[in-house]
Amino acid sequence: MLPRVVGVAVVAFLFAFADLRAGARGIVAARACAPRPAVTARTITTARWVSGAVVTEYFPVRESWFSGRLVRAPGLRGRHRADWLYGPHGVAMNGEGLGRDGRFYHFGGSYDIDWANAAGAVTRPCWNGRWTGGKPAWLAFGWRNGRGEVTFPLTRGGWSNGRAARYVRSPLPLTFRPGRTRPQPFWRTVATEPRVIPLGSRVFIPAYCRTPARGWFTARDTGGAIIGFHVDVYRPPPRTLELRSLRDQKIYVVPPGSAGRAKLPRC
Helix, strand or coil: CCCCCCCCCCCCCCCCCCECCCCCCCCECCCCCCCCCCCCCCCCCCCEEEEEEEEEEECCEEHHHCCECEEECCCCCCEEEHHHHHCCCCHHHHCEEECCCCCEEEECCCCCCCEEECCCCEECECCCCCEECECEEEECCEEECCCCCECCEECCCCECCCCCCEEECCCCCCCEEECCCCCCCCCCEEECCCCCCCCCCEEECHHHCCCCCCCEEEEEECCCCCCCCEEEEECCCCCCCCCCEEEEEEEEEECCCCCCCCCCCCC
């Protein structure tokens, strides 16, 4: 699955330019990711408290947050906002979204297509939340202005970054589908690093005591940027776009098969 970018920190890299032979004219490849470090934290095998954890959130993105022109998308009926479909915070990046019609939709691939930065050059996600060519601006296709930069049509008319001078075709087929990608209910599951917090673990997060979860979640998902003592809470989309990240949190982990303490923590 393509990585989620909510809360991701972005830095610029020097480019190592090369021709991209996938068929998208004018796009160039970028520098490779830094080596991923070895996992130093041991797998949790007995119920215990963990200090210094990072807690983030992920959720379907609302179409109402976006401003692109309504366009048709392969696999979907009707029209939807272009940047909600293909932009860096849209369905293609986050995996799923909530349409203006109140229905859920998700990206069906291809997951092998690259992303383009604002200048139209290829940029790829890394394990540490950074990108090889700077932050993404669009999937590696679409409209380009006279300078070769990414632009897209707006609902109110005009363009986001100057009128388009050409259109780069997608090098791979793209499709969307109705419905959600994850069968898990909201406020019940978290994504974890399975080599540290095994899938199936119960996780208590005191900072979430005032949510419907009452602090307790089950580890049932993973993510490319979920490393070490990092948990990502799956929640309903907020009314407005919120990027929440809590650091230095104390959480309680009960791995599968662990009896835990006689008395589990509670709110």
